[in-house]
Amino acid sequence: MQCIPIDFLSGTGYIRLMLEMSEVSEVVAKVVSASPAGPALSRVLSAPTLDSAGEAALDVKIVLRNDTLDDVVVRALSDNIFWIFRGLEASGEERFPILSYATEEELAQDDDPES
């Protein structure tokens, strides 16, 4: 975990806590694994990003095994969104995750970049 002073000049001593990307992926994987979507999970990819307002955020992609995305898994992943927020918060992470999803097959596809 990195601790970054973001209000040093005002002397408030406020510290923003940031997990390493591997730690973010670990937290997310733990949440998904503990849910009915667990058997479908292949891996989690995390990277720092900015949200629509330019604030620091987390780009988190949940990668699933091929042919596992049935209605039960979709609903479980949808329910996981809240617990991923809570899991990251409990780990001291202040950035919000922006979640995306793909199967291994979808991740390997290389579509027409225009459409």
Add this chain to the structure above:
Amino acid sequence: MTIPNPEHLFQQAERLAESASAGPTRQADLRRAISSAYYGLFHFILTCLADEMVGVMQRGSGRYTLVYRSIDHRALKDLCLEAQKATPSRKFATVMPPLGFGPDIQIFAVKTYELYESRNRADYDPQPRFVASDARLAIDAARTARLHFMQADPGLKTLFLTLLLCPPR
């Protein structure tokens, strides 16, 4: 007056996300599917707001339209970021319950925030490459977020809608 039906927007999103022929679904369709899922939820909350503040029987009135049109996407996102917290920030502490909005509105808020950010990327950011799984998750998240809001405590729903219209300064 024709208020957009959230379920119709979710169904539109499903049609867009389905591959019409062999091969992957077009990026344009996947992006519109994610956007439609978000918009279904956005229009749902605007309808809840105007019904609460003006009244279901006044749906044809100009006052109803004024309230319906008064909320922008950013206002909803900002309130959702606050509402998802287990304990309110200082700015909201005097108007929010001490233990927050409770699980239904917190789940609604988290999912709405996620859909807001996904829709923003889908509509404006050329970098992400979306896949059918993204669209399926967005549609389910929008549908279940709506259900969570509908089943939340009536008093907390009213408080959420009041804060959406009148955020604390």
